[in-house]
Amino acid sequence: MSKVQYQCSMSLDGFIAGPGGDMSWLGELELESDPATAAIVHQVGALLIGNNTFRGDDPNKGTESEGAYGGQWTGPSFVLTHRIPDTPVPDVTFVSDLETAVAAAKEAAGGKVVSVLGANVAKQLIEAGLLDEILVWITPVLLGDGVRLFDHPGGTNIKLEVLDMTGPNMLMRVVK
Template sequence: MAKVLYSATASLDGYIAGPGGDMSWLSDHLGGDNPTAERLLNNVGAILAGNGTFGGDDPNRGTDSEGAFGGQYHGPVFVLTHRPPAEPPADVTFVGDLHTAVAQAKEAAGDRYVNILGANVAKQCIEAGLLDEVLMFFAPVLLGDGVRMFDHPGGTKVRLEPLPGETEHWYRVVY
C-alpha cells in the first residue's frame, strides 16, 4: 500500500520557497549526484500538489528540466483545489477534497510513494493524520523569508522519528 511522503528542498533557515513563492533560488542548488533523490524519484508512484504549487514558480520553467523532480517525473499528478481550471491538462486530476485526493493518489501509486509537493497540502495531511513520512533536502542558503517547510501559527509539535537505514533527514511521522 502506498505511503504519503512530504519531500522538499529547504534553505537552512527552513524555507521551501522565497517571498511570493519564488523558487529561483533553487536553480543554483540543483543537479549533481544525489543517490537519495534518485532513489526517491524511482519510488514515487503519484504526486499530490496544492494548486499554488502546481501553478507556481518553477526554477526550470521553459527548459527540458521543467516540472517535478527537474522534469524527470512522469506519472499521475493530483492537484488539491477548490478552483480547477476550465480546461485542465489531460494528465492531471483536480480534486476538491483532501481525503479523496489522498485516496485517489494512493490508488494510483500502488505500492510506491505519494509525494506531497507544497507546504499547505503537507500541513493539511499532518492535521488529518494522513502523512506517513517526511524527507527534507537542505540547500546551503539562507532566504530569511518565504514559505516555511511547515508553518502552524501558535505552534504545533509534530513528532518525527528517524527511519532506520535511511538518510539522516528521512523520518516517520508519529501520531
C-alpha cells in the same frame, strides 16, 4: 500499501520557497547530482500537489528540466484545489477534497510513494493525520524569508522519528 510522503528542499533556515513562493534559488543548486536524490523519482507512483505549487514558480520553467524532479517525472498527478479548471491538463486530476485526493493518489501509486509537493497541502495532511513521512533535502543556502517547511501560527508539537539521514537528506516518520 502506498506511503504519503511530503518531499521538499529546505534552506538551512527552514524555508522551502522564498518570498512570494519564489523557487529560483533551487535552480542554482545541483541536487540532482546526489545519487539518493536521483533515485527518489523511481520510488514515486503519484504526486499530490497543492494548488499554489502546481501553478507556482518552477525554477526550470522553459527548459528541458521543467516540472517535478527536474523534469524527470511522468505519471499521475493530483492537484488539491477549490478552483478546478475548465480545460483538462494531461496526466493531472484536480480534486477539491483532501481525503478523496489522498485515496485517489494512493490507488494510482500502486504501492509506490505518494509524493506530496506543497507546504499548505502537507500542513493539511499533518493536521488530518494522513501524512506518513517527511523527506527533506537540507540545502546549503539561507533565504531569510519566505514559505516555511511547516507553519502553524501559535505553535504546535508534531512528533517525528528520524528514519534515515544520508548526505543532505533527512527522512522522518510522523508519529501518530
